Amino acid sequence: MKKYKFKSPGRINLIGEHTDYNDGYVMPGAIDKYTYITFEESDRFEAYSTHFDQRLNFSLNEEKEEAEWLNYVKGALLYTTKYVQKEINPWKIEISGDLPLGAGLSSSASLMVGVVYGLCKVEGFEISRRQIANIAHKAENEFMGVNCGIMDQYIVAMGKENTFMFIDTLTKEIKYVPAENFPQMFVIDSGVKHELASSEYNKRRMECSQAEDIMGIKLRQMDLNTLEKNKEKLGETLYKRAFHVVSENDRVLKAIDAIEKSDWENLGRLLYSSHESLRDFYEISTQEIDFIIEELKKNDDIFGARMIGGGFGGSILALSNGDSSEEISRIRGKYEDKFGVKMKVYTVRLSGGVQELQRM
Template identity: 45%
Template sequence: MVVYSPGRANLIGEHTDYNDGFVLPFAIKRYVKIEIEPSKKFKIFSHQLKKGIEFDTPTKTNSWADYVIGMVQKLREHGYEVKPFTMNIDSDLPMGAGLSSSAALEVGVGYAISQMMEFEIDREELAKIAHECEVDFVGVRCGIMDQYAVALSKENHALFIDTMTREYKYVPLRLDDTKLYLINSGVKHELGSSEYNKRRHECELALQALRKSSFREVTLEDIEKIQDPVLKKRALHVVTENERVLKTLSALEDDNLVLVGKYLYESHYSLKDNYEVSCEEIDFLIEKLREYSNVLGARIVGAGFGGSIIALVKGNFESIFEKISEAYRIKFGILPTLLNVDTSNGVFRAL
């Protein structure tokens, strides 16, 4: 049996998913491919890493295999009798580019197991189990966005998620003569994961300072009362980013892609100045993109400190990208890569 599990891009709503906020991701036509069949013991092989592992009982290894082992463990905790299997994993999702290859693997593994063993697991439950795997087993305190996007997405739509209530709805992406692109900067600064957890903690401290339990209760007037300048900036990003997601939602419903682009740029500058998760290389690319009027908007995506930019572009972009790419290479000695982003359905089984 073969299963394809998509990566995801996030149009807008960055660092809001673990703050009870709004997000607007969509799945992309880049996949983790999983082949599974029954076996006498658990055997996993990654074609990308050219590494394999065998085990009888699911125990943590602190390696890539934990995304698979953790799903076996979590499914069992939820009462599903997971029997041994052989699994081959391949992918055309670039790792470390902010496209959520980890959630694609978790959701894909869970879906492949449930299909092969005929478990009755709906997609929402599958996403929640995959999220538990990442948080409890792998140990990354992420929000629910990635797993929901991988499990629940629909082609030609974005997925609007209220991460506090976990309610979601499909939002048509009528792009017409505009296209979405991802630009991989080719850099990933090491402080990414440590700073991610630090930002989470700073958000918690900001709420404590305001004596609030959720950012959904926080207004711009409240933020002015925060004494600590760093905590004030973090809170300002979360509250204004939530507003930008809702404004983007309205702009998409009105087919106003120029306005969507404006909100993307605003999101980037908030991530740069208030949340402080951008970097020199990403900012250079953003400023170069701003020189071209047919680039409607762009922003850093993912945890930050490198990774990728999402750009909304009207008309031809390849020639513009060549010029920007050359300027970037001259300055940083790195060639960025361009990924044309097409929307995808959530995880599915090959027929």
């Protein structure tokens, strides 16, 4: 029986938070935490997750499976067959890896892009990496019902080592931003995720849309001067939401310049500014996240940090000038004493996109 093994990275988004669904700018990077996916010839469709320790058979149809993780696999397979309009052979698929789940590192896109890419390789489908990302995105939107933007799938499919990817989510244009000698990156998982996350995320999307309707133009087209002139018309809440998106788009463009100049102190300031905007204007931070950020600010070796992801808990990205393990240990102790929650810390580096590892 032939076997094929693939690895699909997770991702961090350096800056550009909650801009993707507003046709704005984002700048993610693939990281060296991976989902490993093995395809083996079989007489039936079967999937095994080492994380959930479940081995399940399934049929390639529109029906949802009881195990949520399996639906990501099934959706990726199903939407690839829809795109190529061909039947595929049954496969035994094994999922493993060191990419943490639920830490804001896009484990879902890693899995779905990896399965689409792997299926194309084992079945001999000639599909571009961009189209692989589009298939995985469509599957997550329609089959999984997750109304995400295209950032995660693009960087997982098309990422390059030691490089960030600037994405214009309106035009879908990408630009690679080399980041040699980039500062050490830490992802700090707060261990907290409030139930508000999903409902408030949808509410923020709606508020941004309302601001656009009142202004008659997209947030993408606004500048801060235009926004300020229309502050009363928007009202306090919609003004705040729009202010974050407009100012965050500007920070992404400034971050490119900082990376190109290796100006890590300025880049760090942009990250802190991004967090303050997410806290004060988008209003999606938490006391736990803010506590960690404020503690990080006390150390001169930390260039900058910000919350990442949907909000109301989750993780923080921090940039450090060298090894900050002692500082992180100090914060970990204070955090656990104050909140009774253990935080997890992952050191990550920029990696390449999904790739084949071996054929057996």
